[in-house]
Amino acid sequence: MAFKIGVIGNGSWATALVKIITDGGRPVNWWIRNNSSIDYITRRHHNPNYLHSAYFDVALLNMSNDVQKVVDESDLLVIAVPSAYIQGVLENISKESLKDKKILSAIKGLVPGKDVLLNDYLHTNFGVELKNYFAVLGPCHAEEVASEKLSYLTFSGIDESMAEEIARYFKTPYINTIVNPDILGVQYAAVLKNIYALGAGIAHGLDYGDNFLSVYIANAADEMAGFLRKVGIKHIVVGEHEKEATTTTRKDMNYAASVYLGDLLVTCYSLYSRNRTFGNMIGKGYTVQSAQLELNMVAEGYYASKCIYNFNKNIGADIPIAETIYKILWERQLPAEAFERVEGVLV
DSSP: OOOEHHHHHHHHHHHHHHHHHHHHTTEEEESSSSSHHHHHHHHHHHOOSOOOOOOOGOOOOOSSSOHHHHHTTTSSSEEEEEEHHHHHHHHOOOOOTTTSEEEEEEOSSSSSTTBBBBHHHHHHHHOOGGEEEEEEOOOOOHHHHTOOOOOEEEEEEESSSHHHHHTTTOOTEEEEEESSOHHHHHHHHHHHHHHHHHHHHHHTTOOHHHHHHHHHHHHHHHHHHHHHHTTTTTOOOOOOOOOOOOSSSOOOOOTTTIIIIIHHHHHHHTTTTTTHHHHHHHHHOOHHHHHHHOOOOOOOOOHHHHHHHHHHHHOOOOOOOHHHHHHHSSOOHHHHHHHHHHHHOOO
């Protein structure tokens, strides 16, 4: 089937996704909050606020500041609004209008205040069935998409054949796609990796070295795996394949290697990572408020740390690293003192 694609959001990740889709020659209905940005893109062919190097064929863009209009004119909706703002955007959409749509979440966080994944929120408030819900994740940074460096996108959904169909719309010479049915696990992993990346930034700001950081990230990966087991996710072990390689057949793809470990690594190490950058400021002594003003972009790990802390009260996973990040950000514990305690839990 041929999808009419709508993208909700105009930040850096939304802009990167629109670039990928239109580079494949496909039109996009694009919700952009401000008419001034729409006018600018129409005239200058790039987003005035994000990814200035990403240029668009504006003939493929149907831009509007009316989110309901974009929903009505699309049958595959890519939701790429930061989780902190998602409820405010969705409040402008009628309850019935999402029921028969395919939803592709590009959000890497829980819904704040509800502490649930977006699919749960959409099911409760809009009647969206899980079979119609999909997620697109990394490992992938918007800035490298803009410069067309080879990147990987993971598409997840319980309807794996439909996930494969959706993934085709994002295949370009600089984007490889991976498909799996693990719609819940990949979303929880994306939430956690942002928290751990923020912690990696704090460690850097505190002048810990690469040796410490390697042990920190390895333990973060282990902690993530324990959390995922607690919520019922099974396919989480790097190195396990159902089918071994022969001279003629590749191993079965182990998506845990890319969407779990790979996304964690790139978000913790990359200078493009806003979570790492935000954490680095906290480690150097910035307050949360001053770091937010300086960054001028949303660091999902900040909100995610509180959501996961609250969510974990019900499941009881052993996540001392994530809990420490929460206490630094929300309970104002001193980063240096808190990371001394982190040292004690690393193995």
